[in-house]
Amino acid sequence: MKKMHAFGLVGLALIIVGSIYGLTASPPERHMGDVSRILYVHVPTAWNCLLIYLFAFGFAIASLWTGKQRWDIATTAAIETGVVLNILLLGTGMIFAKPTWGIWWDWDVRLTTSLIALIFYAAILALRTFIDDPNRRATLTAVTCIISFVDVPLIYFGVRWWRSLHQIQSSPETMAETMVFPMRVNAFAVLFISIWFMLLRARIERSKLESDEVVEPPVRRAMATA
Numbered sequence: 001m002k003k004m005h006a007f008g009l010v011g012l013a014l015i016i017v018g019s020i021y022g023l024t025a026s027p028p029e030r031h032m033g034d035v036s037r038i039l040y041v042h043v044p045t046a047w048n049c050l051l052i053y054l055f056a057f058g059f060a061i062a063s064l065w066t067g068k069q070r071w072d073i074a075t076t077a078a079i080e081t082g083v084v085l086n087i088l089l090l091g092t093g094m095i096f097a098k099p100t101w102g103i104w105w106d107w108d109v110r111l112t113t114s115l116i117a118l119i120f121y122a123a124i125l126a127l128r129t130f131i132d133d134p135n136r137r138a139t140l141t142a143v144t145c146i147i148s149f150v151d152v153p154l155i156y157f158g159v160r161w162w163r164s165l166h167q168i169q170s171s172p173e174t175m176a177e178t179m180v181f182p183m184r185v186n187a188f189a190v191l192f193i194s195i196w197f198m199l200l201r202a203r204i205e206r207s208k209l210e211s212d213e214v215v216e217p218p219v220r221r222a223m224a225t226a
Contacts, residue, residue, distance in 0.1 A: 005196065011194075011196060012193065015193070019186065022183075026182055043183055049088075050155060053149060059145075060142035060143075060145040060146050061146065067135075083125065110158055117152065120148035123144075124148065127144065
């Protein structure tokens, strides 16, 4: 339990450090000015959203391969975490888009594929609520998660494959070190917080499944066998 919460505490400490540095020590971007500082949250959130979806993809494969409940729990926890990050990346992206693009939303390839991912993965969570049988629920969750992952490479590479309003990914070589540092710190911060959230959700899901298991009373079993 203490180790699980350690991820959250480390992530919180890192995001405070990264955000303070990004707001104070890091200079405003040459063309976008101070509005560019939201990228210190938006970009790390986007990175980790795709990473968590990758985790969910791996957990889903393990769930299908082994049929063990713990991988279904891990898949569900990762999907829930990815959905939260997906909402945050779209929200911060819209806040960034308004002053830089002049509009809150554009059907740009990256925005559109990110929205599709949110719809797909949220639909998986909704689907789980309609299935009572745990084995069938785990199988459908894993299959739909694997299919939904097809959208993740499109999110990342779409701006390179097609003409897009969204800028192509930057690299440390194209950014000032004072900008790279807070972005990296916040990237690890969001990662640690995401891991903490996944562990917490997995624990809650495990407890829920255990409470749903109905143990038949010994007296009733004895009457049934009499």
